[in-house]
Amino acid sequence: MIKREARSALEEVLGDHVRFGVSMAKHTSLRVGGRADAIASPASPAELAGALRVCHSHGLRHTVLGKGFNTLVRDEGIDGLVLLLGGLRELEERPGLLLRAGAGVSHSQITRFCVERGFAGLEFAAGIPGTVGGWVAMNAGIGSREAKDVVREIEVVSPTGRRRRHLRRASLHFRYRALRGLAPGSVVVSALFAVGLADREAVRAEVALKLAARARTQPLNIPSCGSVFKNPTGDFAGRLIEAAGLKGLQVGGAQISPVHANFIANTGGASAADVLALIEQARDRVERESGVRLETEVKILGRAA
Numbered sequence: 190m191i192k193r194e195a196r197s198a199l200e201e202v203l204g205d206h207v208r209f210g211v212s213m214a215k216h217t218s219l220r221v222g223g224r225a226d227a228i229a230s231p232a233s234p235a236e237l238a239g240a241l242r243v244c245h246s247h248g249l250r251h252t253v254l255g256k257g258f259n260t261l262v263r264d265e266g267i268d269g270l271v272l273l274l275g276g277l278r279e280l281e282e283r284p285g286l287l288l289r290a291g292a293g294v295s296h297s298q299i300t301r302f303c304v305e306r307g308f309a310g311l312e313f314a315a316g317i318p319g320t321v322g323g324w325v326a327m328n329a330g331i332g333s334r335e336a337k338d339v340v341r342e343i344e345v346v347s348p349t350g351r352r353r354r355h356l357r358r359a360s361l362h363f364r365y366r367a368l369r370g371l372a373p374g375s376v377v378v379s380a381l382f383a384v385g386l387a388d389r390e391a392v393r394a395e396v397a398l399k400l401a402a403r404a405r406t407q408p409l410n411i412p413s414c415g416s417v418f419k420n421p422t423g424d425f426a427g428r429l430i431e432a433a434g435l436k437g438l439q440v441g442g443a444q445i446s447p448v449h450a451n452f453i454a455n456t457g458g459a460s461a462a463d464v465l466a467l468i469e470q471a472r473d474r475v476e477r478e479s480g481v482r483l484e485t486e487v488k489i490l491g492r493a494a
């Protein structure tokens with residue numbers, strides 16, 4: 190619950206960009222999860238910083254999300270303010286073959302921008318759903334290519350909302366599906382990406398290839414959060430789950446996808462508890478069969494059951 194003074198302070202800073210008691214199922218791609226005490230969609234970095242300052246001064250927890258494509262919120266909901274950054278959507282070309290993108294810019298927006306201008310280098314990420322903030326924070330990627338290969342700089346607001354810094358690539362600690370080293374609660378507000386010049390049709394063709402490969406191998410027409418587990422060194426989580434005979438396994442409305450074993454799909458009416466039970470079953474069965482303990486890639490948030 191948010192105290193009255195904190196609520197008023199949030200309303201003062203965010204106006205109608207803040208709402209209270211909102212279901213997170215509407216804001217995460219798995220379409221499950223309980224209510225957040227409050228959610229806000231700041232329209233500018235200044236509004237975001239204002240919201241962070243209110244949280245800091247009122248002792249309110251904050252959680253940053255892009256579009257929730259890699260996030261599972263428990264049925265019990267989530268304390269404090271959830272900041273959805275989809276509103277930070279500036280995208281521009283900068284001198285020296287660079288793109289500056291606000292944290293809320295989507296991959297599809299970047300892909301269109303690159304195709305229109307014949308910018309090459311980011312095609313590998315075509316079809317990864319979500320925002321620039323999520324891409325950077327997760328070091329999202331596919332195969333051997335990740336965000337870290339194309340990020341030149343990021344702009345970060347401190348958890349208290351008082352400090353804004355530009356951090357060069359050399360000072361960033363990217364790991365497999367993670368960016369380490371930022372203070373907890375820091376918010377990425379924009380990123381600078383390096384691109385090359387290429388023939389527009391060549392970029393378009395490369396993007397089409399990537400999208401077609403996804404459509405062939407991933408269940409894209411059903412709610413999911415993409416890969417549930419990280420790939421263990423030298424192997425694939427999907428292969429281990431399939432080898433353990435778990436494709437199609439169902440708990441309530443959640444199912445290990447028959448298309449891609451590292452995806453859990455919400456077949457309709459799933460709860461977060463269904464998804465979490467399936468995660469635990471898959472983890473235990475894979476460990477029993479292969480000795481490998483899988484680690485989740487999906488970020489699990491919210492109050493404990």
Ligand SMILES: Cc1cc2nc3c(=O)[nH]c(=O)nc-3n(C[C@H](O)[C@H](O)[C@H](O)COP(=O)(O)OP(=O)(O)OC[C@H]3O[C@@H](n4cnc5c(N)ncnc54)[C@H](O)[C@@H]3O)c2cc1C
Pocket residue numbers: 218252253254255256257258259260274292316317318319320321322323324325326327328329330331375376377378407408409413414415416488
């Ligand atoms: C069908 C499907 C396919 C997918 N394919 C891939 C794939 O090929 N490769 C891959 O890597 N992922 C994949 N994913 C997962 C997901 O798309 C990526 O992780 C993506 O980068 C998440 O972006 P988001 O904005 O939705 O992040 P969210 O889910 O909103 O957030 C993810 C994490 O990033 C943090 N975060 C988000 N924005 C910020 C910010 N501005 N500042 C600080 N922290 C922030 C959040 O706190 C959270 O910890 C897939 C998901 C789906 C549903």
